[in-house]
Amino acid sequence: MNYDRRTAITTAAAMLVGATSLGAATRAKRPFFGKGGPEIGLQIYTLGTDPTTDLDGTFAKVAAIGYRDLELPNLLGKTPAVLKAAADRAGLRFSSIHLGSGVMAGSGLSLDSEPQAISDALGVLGIHSAVLPIVPIPASFVRSADGDFRKALTRSLVEAGSDHWKKLADTLNHRAHALKPFGIALGYHNHNVEFVDAGKGTGWDVLQAETDPTMVHFEVDLGWVSAAGLDPVEFLHRTKGRVRWIHVKDLKASTAANTALQMDPTEVGSGRMDWKSILPAAKAAGVQHFYVEQEPPFTMPRIDAAAKSFAYLAALKV
Secondary structure (H helix, E strand, O other): OHHHHHHHHHHHHHHHHHHHHHEEEEEEEEOOOOOOOOOOOHOOOOOOOOOOOHHHHHHHHHHHHHOOOOEEOOOOOOOHHHHHHHHHOOOOOOEEEEOOHHHHHHOOOOOOOHHHHHHHHHHHHOOEEEEEEEOOOOOOOOOOOOOOOOHHHHHHHHHHHHHHHHHHHHHHHHHHHHHHOOOOOOEEEEOOOHHHEOOOHHHHHHHHHHHHOOEEEEOOOOOOHHHHHHHHHHHHHOOOOOEEEEOOEEOOOOOOOOOOOOOEEEEOOOOOHHHHHHHHHHHHHHHEEEEEEOOOOOOOOHHHHHHHHHHHHOOOEE
């Protein structure tokens, strides 16, 4: 091979490598959300009482930000028909709803309601997913003398041990089978109390092992996972195939690892979460809906916080 030919081949190879590297870099810089990708959703809990006092005005603001996919924290004191009409006027749609159980459910529709009643309400809303938002309170629960609910709940869960989580798993399995004929998928949403030592692993370990993987799905709240001191990416790897929804929630670096419902919240992109690594891991784990959610206290109006989180995620490239 003469020098010119060898040089030409070397140059061509270098160009090919360069083009391949450039292509990879270009692919890596694509927006995660938007055209061809998942949508940025919003858990309406983020907005506090705003939707209950001004439903149309709040939904109009949510739509103006750019959100389209919503998860309801409950029925907001409205009828399903009123909620659906307001969403339609704003160009929004619901894809999931939280339904409480037991004393945490309050009045109205709950996971304890008859399957037909749940199906009728969700049918009006256009929803095919219901999520239990928090672990039921153990029978042994006693309020702390200082009135700290979080401390009392953690203590009662430790005392109840793995039996409480097994009972919850049985309940989820039973309700999932009851709702399946109506085309409703059932999920469970975590906080960080699930990672309390239950004697034989954590509460989460029990739920993941004891619930039917074909029937019960998980809505992983990544902020609470991080608040428990766990790595969200590794956690998503462990729940691959079981997680259908996530709460995109951020927290400040000042948050100490705990299992007592404590975090220092902030807007998405303003905290310690590595979303460039987390979001692709969530997609690989099978996540179908990505809902922004923020805990109080807020340092700005709630709707502005929701807008700030949306702007960060809309511009995020991975």
